[in-house]
Amino acid sequence: MFCKATLVTVALALMASASPLATTKRGVAVPFTKRSSVTNADGTFNADKAQIETIKTINKHRANLMNLEKNVGSHVFKQGAEIKPLAVIPDHLLAKRQSESLTDEDDDTEWAGKISIGTPAQSFLIDFDTGSSDLWVPSSSCTSSTCKKKDTYKSSSSSTSSKKSGTFEIEYGDGSTVSGPIYTDTVKVAGVTAKSQYLSAVTTLSSSFSSDPIDGILGLAFSSISNLGENPFFNTAVDQGTVDSGVFGFYLASTGSELYLGGTNSDLYSGSLEFHDVDNSQGFWQIPGAEISAGSKTPVSGFDTIIDSGTTLMYGPPSAVKTFYKAISGSAVVDSSQGEYSYPCGSLPTVAFSWGGQQWEVTEDNFNLGETESGSGECVGALFGQDLGLGDEVWLLGDAFMKNVYTAFSFDDTAVGFAELA
Numbered sequence: 001m002f003c004k005a006t007l008v009t010v011a012l013a014l015m016a017s018a019s020p021l022a023t024t025k026r027g028v029a030v031p032f033t034k035r036s037s038v039t040n041a042d043g044t045f046n047a048d049k050a051q052i053e054t055i056k057t058i059n060k061h062r063a064n065l066m067n068l069e070k071n072v073g074s075h076v077f078k079q080g081a082e083i084k085p086l087a088v089i090p091d092h093l094l095a096k097r098q099s100e101s102l103t104d105e106d107d108d109t110e111w112a113g114k115i116s117i118g119t120p121a122q123s124f125l126i127d128f129d130t131g132s133s134d135l136w137v138p139s140s141s142c143t144s145s146t147c148k149k150k151d152t153y154k155s156s157s158s159s160t161s162s163k164k165s166g167t168f169e170i171e172y173g174d175g176s177t178v179s180g181p182i183y184t185d186t187v188k189v190a191g192v193t194a195k196s197q198y199l200s201a202v203t204t205l206s207s208s209f210s211s212d213p214i215d216g217i218l219g220l221a222f223s224s225i226s227n228l229g230e231n232p233f234f235n236t237a238v239d240q241g242t243v244d245s246g247v248f249g250f251y252l253a254s255t256g257s258e259l260y261l262g263g264t265n266s267d268l269y270s271g272s273l274e275f276h277d278v279d280n281s282q283g284f285w286q287i288p289g290a291e292i293s294a295g296s297k298t299p300v301s302g303f304d305t306i307i308d309s310g311t312t313l314m315y316g317p318p319s320a321v322k323t324f325y326k327a328i329s330g331s332a333v334v335d336s337s338q339g340e341y342s343y344p345c346g347s348l349p350t351v352a353f354s355w356g357g358q359q360w361e362v363t364e365d366n367f368n369l370g371e372t373e374s375g376s377g378e379c380v381g382a383l384f385g386q387d388l389g390l391g392d393e394v395w396l397l398g399d400a401f402m403k404n405v406y407t408a409f410s411f412d413d414t415a416v417g418f419a420e421l422a
Contacts, residue, residue: 038050038053038312038313038369038370039369039370040370042374043370043371043374044370044371044372044374045334045369045370045379045380046370047334047335047338047340050338050369050380051090051093052089053311053313054313054315054339054386055088055089055173056172056173056208057313057386057388057396057398058084058087058173058386058388058389059086059087059173060310060311061131061388061389061390061396062083062084062087062389063132063170063171063227064131064132064133064221064283065077065081065082065083065225065282065389067133067224067225067226067229068224068225068282071223071224071225071226071229076224076281076282077282077391078281078304078390078391078393078394079391079392079393080391080393080394081282081389081391081394082389083389084387084388084389086171086173088174088175089174111127111250111252111257111259111309111310112125112126112214113125113126113128113189114126115187115188115218116187116188117137117153117158117186117187117188118158118159118160118161118185118186119158119185119186120157121188122153122157122158124137124151124153124215124216125151125213125215126214126215126216126217126218127214127216127217127218127310128220128309129218129220129308129309129310130219130220130221130250130285130307130308130309130310130409131219131221131285131306131309131398132221132225132310133219133220133223133224133225133227133232133283134168134199134200134217134227134228135187135199135200135217135218135219135232135233136199136200136201136202136216136217137150137153137199137200137201137202137215137216138150138151138153138201138202138205138215139152139154139180139181139201140152140154140201141201141203142180142203142204143203143204144176144203144204144205144206144207145210146205146206146207146209146210147205150209150215151215152215153201155183155185155201158185158186160185160186160195160196161183162183162184162185162196163181163182163183164181164182164183164184164198165182166181166182166228167179167180167181167182167200168181168182168200168202168227170227173208174206174208176207176208178204178205178206179200179202179203180200180201180202180203181200181201181203182198182199182200183198183200183201184196184198184199185199187199187233189218189233189261192237192243192261192262193240193242194233194236194237194242195236195240196236197233197236198230198231199228200227200228202216217310218232218233219232219233220233220234220248220309220409221285222280222283222284223235223283224283225282225283225284234246234261234411235411237261238411243261243262245262245263245412246410246411246412247262247263247264247408247409247411247412248260248261248262248263249264249268249406249407249408249409250402250407250408251421252309252399252402252403264406264408264419267422268406268421268422269406269419269420269421269422270419270420270421270422271419271420272419273408273417273419274357274358274417274418274419275410275413275415275417276289276355276357276415276416276417277413277414277415278414278415278416279304280414282390282391284306284308285306285307285308285416286304286305286306286307286394287305287307287416288303288304289302289304289355289356290302290304290305290353290354290355290395291303291353291354292324292353292354293351293352293353293354293359294324294327294328294349294351295327295349295350297349299323299324299326299327300316300323300324302393303316303320303393303395304391304393304394304395305394305395305396305397306390306395306396306397307397307401307402307407307409307416308396308397308398309398309402311396311397311398311399312398312399312400313369313382313383313384313398313399313400314382314384314395314396314397314398314401315339315384315385315386315388315396315398316385316395317385317387317394317395318339318385319385320385320395321341321384321385324383325341325381327349328343329347330343330344330347331343331381332378334372334380338384339384340380340381340384341380341381341383341384341385342372342378342380343378343379343381344378344379345368345371345377345379346364348364348367348368348379348381351367351383353397353401358418360401360404360418362400362401362404363404366400366403366404367381367382367383367400368380368382369381369382383400404421405418405419405420405421406418406419406420406421
């Protein structure tokens with residue numbers, strides 16, 4: 001497989017003013033690593049990797065709904081929302097995934113950077129995820145072979161570590177789990193400090209992470225979907241006054257990618273941010289009242305959208321996604337079980353989402369996942385039809401959408417804002 005060695009960077013910056021839109025000009029640069037793309041080096045669509053991405057997404061939000069039910073109750077579930085059975089990776093795909101080397105994890109981006117935990121600091125490479133709410137890293141006591149490739153947390157080496165009751169556990173589609181004891185400790189991200197932050201140091205680590213360079217995950221959604229049942233890192237930092245604003249911004253690109261803590265970086269976008277109120281009753285950055293357009297047509301409207309940096313693709317209910325692709329001339333079903341569709345390469349009408357204001361376009365570069373096969377002239381679209389269990393009218397917009405805009409997440413106003421890239 002093709003391997004790309006280039007790194008992109010993340011800058012995580014601490015704001016100097018209380019205004020949600022204030023900026024500092026320079027942050028702290030931290031190396032990013034790569035996430036596996038669903039497009040092969042020859043420009044064709046990798047159906048196996050796409051199926052694995054979908055299974056990961058289903059199980060991630062299955063766990064979120066389980067946490068929401070435990071923390072709040074199922075009465076807050078949206079109509080049609082349900083905790084679905086665990087999605088299992090087929091044996092033939094699992095064998096392929098486990099045989100891949102680390103260098104094969106190329107193209108596209110995983111929005112990850114360095115954080116430190118403990119006193120003195122122990123360093124980890126972490127995936128920053130707006131679609132989950134917990135911080136976990138591997139423990140030095142981890143017995144899984146996967147942990148041998150990771151940086152691990154040794155609680156006894158930190159003077160600020162404190163063990164808490166209970167356990168943390170997430171189930172994965174390969175039949176394994178991420179699980180371990182719970183601690184509090186000092187966590188730092190580019191100068192932003194959260195003291196007594198809840199985290200798990202997992203003693204078992206899913207083989208799903210064997211070919212992934214990250215050590216763990218730092219969630220940036222709402223506490224109601226926390227498996228730990230505690231405030232996520234950024235909320236703790238806000239409560240402790242480490243940042244002056246409960247706003248963070250995402251800029252996702254092939255180079256210079258940045259997470260900006262405590263405001264937004266206006267150097268990376270033009271014009272003003274268009275903010276939309278969020279319905280956080282299910283714990284997500286979920287914006288109601290969306291519509292999607294294809295050229296001059298608006299095939300689907302009146303749905304909710306979850307903005308999730310920890311998801312590669314975009315998903316909608318199967319019937320709604322089918323209606324969308326009917327508005328694109330020459331579109332066809334690629335795999336009905338996976339909700340995959342194709343369209344004639346190079347002839348995609350303008351695809352855009354709107355929440356009652358500006359039309360936010362998804363460029364063909366970000367919508368096109370590659371040809372169905374070399375020379376077919378038919379390309380697979382980044383919007384899949386899948387029932388993720390989130391609700392009848394709920395869509396999930398991952399990196400394929402976020403790479404087109406600058407995105408601001410405001411806990412202060414319970415809102416998400418978008419701006420044009422500079």
